[in-house]
Amino acid sequence: MNDNAIIDSRTDQAGFFNAARAILGDKGLITDPDDIEPWLTDWRGRYHGKALALAQPANADELAGAVRLCAERAIPIVAQGGNSGMVGGATPDDSGTALLLSTRRMTDIAIDADAMTATCGAGAILQVLHEAAEAQDLRFPLSLGGKGSATVGGLVSTNAGGTQVLRHGVMRALVLGLEVVLADGSVLDMTSALKKDNRGFDLKQVFVGSEGTLGIVTRAVLKLSPAIAERRVAVVGLDSLHRARELLLHCDAALPDALEGFEVMPQSCIDAVKAYNPDTQDPLETRHAWYALLEFVADRAGAEMLGERVEETLFAALEKGLGDDAVIAANEAQAEAFWTIRETISPAEKAKGPAAQHDISVPVEKMPDFVEAATKRILADHPDHEVAAFGHLGDGNVHFHVIAPRGADAAEWGPATGKDISRFVYDFVTEWGGSISAEHGIGQDKRDVLHATHDPVALRTMQAIKQALDPQGILNPGKLI
Amino acid sequence: MNDNAIIDSRTDQAGFFNAARAILGDKGLITDPDDIEPWLTDWRGRYHGKALALAQPANADELAGAVRLCAERAIPIVAQGGNSGMVGGATPDDSGTALLLSTRRMTDIAIDADAMTATCGAGAILQVLHEAAEAQDLRFPLSLGGKGSATVGGLVSTNAGGTQVLRHGVMRALVLGLEVVLADGSVLDMTSALKKDNRGFDLKQVFVGSEGTLGIVTRAVLKLSPAIAERRVAVVGLDSLHRARELLLHCDAALPDALEGFEVMPQSCIDAVKAYNPDTQDPLETRHAWYALLEFVADRAGAEMLGERVEETLFAALEKGLGDDAVIAANEAQAEAFWTIRETISPAEKAKGPAAQHDISVPVEKMPDFVEAATKRILADHPDHEVAAFGHLGDGNVHFHVIAPRGADAAEWGPATGKDISRFVYDFVTEWGGSISAEHGIGQDKRDVLHATHDPVALRTMQAIKQALDPQGILNPGKLI
Numbered sequence: 033m034n035d036n037a038i039i040d041s042r043t044d045q046a047g048f049f050n051a052a053r054a055i056l057g058d059k060g061l062i063t064d065p066d067d068i069e070p071w072l073t074d075w076r077g078r079y080h081g082k083a084l085a086l087a088q089p090a091n092a093d094e095l096a097g098a099v100r101l102c103a104e105r106a107i108p109i110v111a112q113g114g115n116s117g118m119v120g121g122a123t124p125d126d127s128g129t130a131l132l133l134s135t136r137r138m139t140d141i142a143i144d145a146d147a148m149t150a151t152c153g154a155g156a157i158l159q160v161l162h163e164a165a166e167a168q169d170l171r172f173p174l175s176l177g178g179k180g181s182a183t184v185g186g187l188v189s190t191n192a193g194g195t196q197v198l199r200h201g202v203m204r205a206l207v208l209g210l211e212v213v214l215a216d217g218s219v220l221d222m223t224s225a226l227k228k229d230n231r232g233f234d235l236k237q238v239f240v241g242s243e244g245t246l247g248i249v250t251r252a253v254l255k256l257s258p259a260i261a262e263r264r265v266a267v268v269g270l271d272s273l274h275r276a277r278e279l280l281l282h283c284d285a286a287l288p289d290a291l292e293g294f295e296v297m298p299q300s301c302i303d304a305v306k307a308y309n310p311d312t313q314d315p316l317e318t319r320h321a322w323y324a325l326l327e328f329v330a331d332r333a334g335a336e337m338l339g340e341r342v343e344e345t346l347f348a349a350l351e352k353g354l355g356d357d358a359v360i361a362a363n364e365a366q367a368e369a370f371w372t373i374r375e376t377i378s379p380a381e382k383a384k385g386p387a388a389q390h391d392i393s394v395p396v397e398k399m400p401d402f403v404e405a406a407t408k409r410i411l412a413d414h415p416d417h418e419v420a421a422f423g424h425l426g427d428g429n430v431h432f433h434v435i436a437p438r439g440a441d442a443a444e445w446g447p448a449t450g451k452d453i454s455r456f457v458y459d460f461v462t463e464w465g466g467s468i469s470a471e472h473g474i475g476q477d478k479r480d481v482l483h484a485t486h487d488p489v490a491l492r493t494m495q496a497i498k499q500a501l502d503p504q505g506i507l508n509p510g511k512l513i
Numbered sequence: 514m515n516d517n518a519i520i521d522s523r524t525d526q527a528g529f530f531n532a533a534r535a536i537l538g539d540k541g542l543i544t545d546p547d548d549i550e551p552w553l554t555d556w557r558g559r560y561h562g563k564a565l566a567l568a569q570p571a572n573a574d575e576l577a578g579a580v581r582l583c584a585e586r587a588i589p590i591v592a593q594g595g596n597s598g599m600v601g602g603a604t605p606d607d608s609g610t611a612l613l614l615s616t617r618r619m620t621d622i623a624i625d626a627d628a629m630t631a632t633c634g635a636g637a638i639l640q641v642l643h644e645a646a647e648a649q650d651l652r653f654p655l656s657l658g659g660k661g662s663a664t665v666g667g668l669v670s671t672n673a674g675g676t677q678v679l680r681h682g683v684m685r686a687l688v689l690g691l692e693v694v695l696a697d698g699s700v701l702d703m704t705s706a707l708k709k710d711n712r713g714f715d716l717k718q719v720f721v722g723s724e725g726t727l728g729i730v731t732r733a734v735l736k737l738s739p740a741i742a743e744r745r746v747a748v749v750g751l752d753s754l755h756r757a758r759e760l761l762l763h764c765d766a767a768l769p770d771a772l773e774g775f776e777v778m779p780q781s782c783i784d785a786v787k788a789y790n791p792d793t794q795d796p797l798e799t800r801h802a803w804y805a806l807l808e809f810v811a812d813r814a815g816a817e818m819l820g821e822r823v824e825e826t827l828f829a830a831l832e833k834g835l836g837d838d839a840v841i842a843a844n845e846a847q848a849e850a851f852w853t854i855r856e857t858i859s860p861a862e863k864a865k866g867p868a869a870q871h872d873i874s875v876p877v878e879k880m881p882d883f884v885e886a887a888t889k890r891i892l893a894d895h896p897d898h899e900v901a902a903f904g905h906l907g908d909g910n911v912h913f914h915v916i917a918p919r920g921a922d923a924a925e926w927g928p929a930t931g932k933d934i935s936r937f938v939y940d941f942v943t944e945w946g947g948s949i950s951a952e953h954g955i956g957q958d959k960r961d962v963l964h965a966t967h968d969p970v971a972l973r974t975m976q977a978i979k980q981a982l983d984p985q986g987i988l989n990p991g992k993l994i
Contacts, residue, residue, distance in 0.1 A: 226909060230948070238719055
């Protein structure tokens with residue numbers, strides 16, 4: 033680069049900053065590297081990037097203006113919500129050419145209690161949405177570990193899952209309307225409150241889960257449910273994952289409107305949680321190969337009968353041999369303690385040392401066989417490793433972690449053995465008709481794996497859509513597609 | 514065109530027929546104009562076209578082969594299911610250049626009772642699907658007048674509605690998986706049975722309702738519900754549509770899991786049905802400005818209590834003044850008779866003479882005001898006309914018919930006054946934040962209206978998607994987009 037080019041680039045940059053500041057105001061454009069720094073690394077510390085600047089528009093109009101400006105200058109844009117994604121999807125690359133665009137100032141939440149909807153700015157925090165809904169005797173039935181930082185825009189863009197999917201579906205199922213700023217800065221308003229509308233292609237679902245590569249979500253209309261009036265949380269000890277699946281079918285048939293969560297964890301995960309947090313109480317007095325964590329809920333109409341119905345259902349399950357022992361939480365504190373075990377598995381497993389983690393799914397009915405077969409194959413090749421498979425059995429989604437031998441060096445193990453293991457897991461799950469990414473998405477983490485394992489027709493079709501909606505390729509380059 | 518061109522075109526046509534027959538077999542390619550003729554007119558007789566030939570592939574492979582052949586020669590393709598659409602979407606234009614592609618031989622239906630799904634070939638008939646589901650104590654909760662001819666492929670491509678949308682949603686909500694043949698003949702398989710799958714853009718919903726302009730649906734995995742064990746059908750007489758809306762809210766709050774249908778009809782529609790079919794019994798002994806037709810259902814678990822709960826709910830509604838008179842059908846025959854009144858409105862209104870019919874929606878809570886305001890405006894300008902607004906109040910979807918004065922000449926009235934009225938209705942509904950097509954789609958019927966009234970950003974985005982997926986423009990040209 034010669035001196036003139038440097039001067040040009042500086043002038044350009046100053047010109048861009050001036051134009052951006054005119055749109056976003058002083059509060060809306062951060063150029064001080066120290067202030068930007070915290071947002072350039074993903075929360076798990078696995079990806080680090082650079083950015084030209086950080087834009088924080090106050091509303092969709094400002095955001096659209098910033099995108100138009102970037103489109104004119106072909107400046108890449110990386111949208112970011114709570115920066116709590118799992119696949120580096122909101123972290124820019126290290127070229128420093130991209131504008132980091134945070135939605136965190138767009139936090140408005142409007143609850144329509146009659147329509148049972150919440151209209152949220154992209155930056156609204158999940159936990160704040162929960163509280164806003166509860167204040168009106170309603171609830172937003174999607175929750176996950178990062179609820180204190182995850183934003184509505186991020187949840188939509190990553191099609192988030194969580195622990196209530198069994199009954200309420202993933203984020204996709206809860207999005208009624210969407211407003212998206214397209215790559216040229218125009219605003220596509222899909223927030224219509226119409227229940228029936230057959231005016232051409234419905235594009236909402238294309239943007240849900242597109243990780244900021246097709247447009248930037250600025251607003252979402254979300255479906256709410258009646259508030260929970262009563263819940264019952266139970267733990268059942270089981271001798272196999274097959275038995276857990278039968279228990280799930282039993283409970284789902286007996287209490288289809290009440291069964292809201294069905295998580296499974298092996299004894300080794302319970303042990304890891306106890307080692308990590310010695311205050312942890314065993315959920316059952318006896319040890320079992322597997323544990324199922326069940327949550328049943330009822331709104332006001334069904335509250336009175338819930339306890340009795342859950343007791344009957346679990347009693348019948350034990351009678352049928354679908355479990356060796358069971359306990360229903362006696363109170364809210366115990367219910368919370370059961371859930372805390374489940375939620376502590378991730379940090380507890382992390383504390384054991386380096387691991388290859390896989391967020392995968394297979395058709396629900398194949399899950400027990402898959403876990404058994406995959407575990408066997410991995411331990412045959414790596415007998416000193418440990419497999420921890422836990423998660424959302426009801427959704428066919430398991431977090432499949434393979435943990436390196438104690439004392440393994442992460443920097444050495446990860447790129448060699450860890451990578452080999454992941455390659456095997458992704459090929460194996462694809463062979464079983466499953467997905468390499470059940471709920472965490474693709475981002476920069478799984479882009480190569482996606483392209484290596486996915487149906488070429490689907491990839492080609494996605495590429496055609498990407499080219500159609502973002503011909504300059506400025507939206508979140510290097511992610512997903 | 515010179516003689517050589519004619520010979521070329523004949524040779525080309527013969528070559529195309531030979532190549533098509535090699536893929537489709539003798540049974541799969543119909544070239545005799547007499548055999549094609551019945552499929553060239555839409556069932557309402559409003560559109561008539563011509564076709565090069567009629568292809569009837571036996572399966573998705575044959576269908577894909579036929580599309581590849583058309584793609585090589587840039588031959589347009591018009592897909593057709595039961596030919597029972599409302600907007601001429603499956604009728605070719607009159608150039609005679611298009612291949613009419615019928616899915617009617619692809620009729621396979623496989624019910625998975627455990628998973629509560631039906632996997633259907635595009636040509637499976639809705640009524641046959643209903644019966645297949647019922648045989649396994651399940652049901653497919655979407656029904657409409659044309660169920661004896663409507664195909665699954667057509668229902669998906671038009672995102673059909675019907676009378677159970679209030680509880681189960683439109684077709685879009687019932688599609689779990691889809692297989693689509695793209696414009697280049699490649700097969701996009703989106704039938705994965707995974708409950709959670711975040712491998713990039715979810716394209717299923719783009720094809721639902723795209724009327725054969727983006728791809729041809731060959732297979733769909735549909736969501737089933739538990740069979741109905743008990744139902745209650747009621748008619749309530751009301752003094753206004755506002756009161757009907759309040760009654761809807763009351764019933765929906767009291768019996769959210771049971772209320773499945775909520776239709777409204779004015780006295781004039783009942784009178785029209787009685788004139789059309791003199792055997793019709795009045796549903797109530799007294800006359801009312803409006804009638805609501807309500808259907809409540811329960812599966813086995815809720816069957817026992819249903820009757821009592823419905824009685825209590827309707828009794829409370831009358832006490833609150835949300836209705837002037839009510840009757841619950843005493844038996845299935847009476848329930849059917851109530852529904853027959855509703856289903857006879859269309860032919861009965863048609864018998865009155867020429868009418869401008871509009872399948873429109875507005876946000877549910879605005880519906881009563883809209884109908885009142887639109888009726889007033891039309892009668893002010895056309896005092897000798899009659900307005901019949903009836904339909905799915907619970908979905909904000911009303912069939913808004915404006916009937917010409919008795920004795921009006923259809924050929925004269927339709928293109929003049931009728932057209933003016935329709936233009937007013939479409940502009941007025943757009944002004945109210947509504948849709949010019951709630952459930953019937955766009956096809957060739959409403960294409961101009963769509964382009965005149967719809968958001969330019971949405972239209973531009975649809976066009977970009979169309980260009981990306983069908984760059985030659987061979988899929989159902991002249992329809993929708």
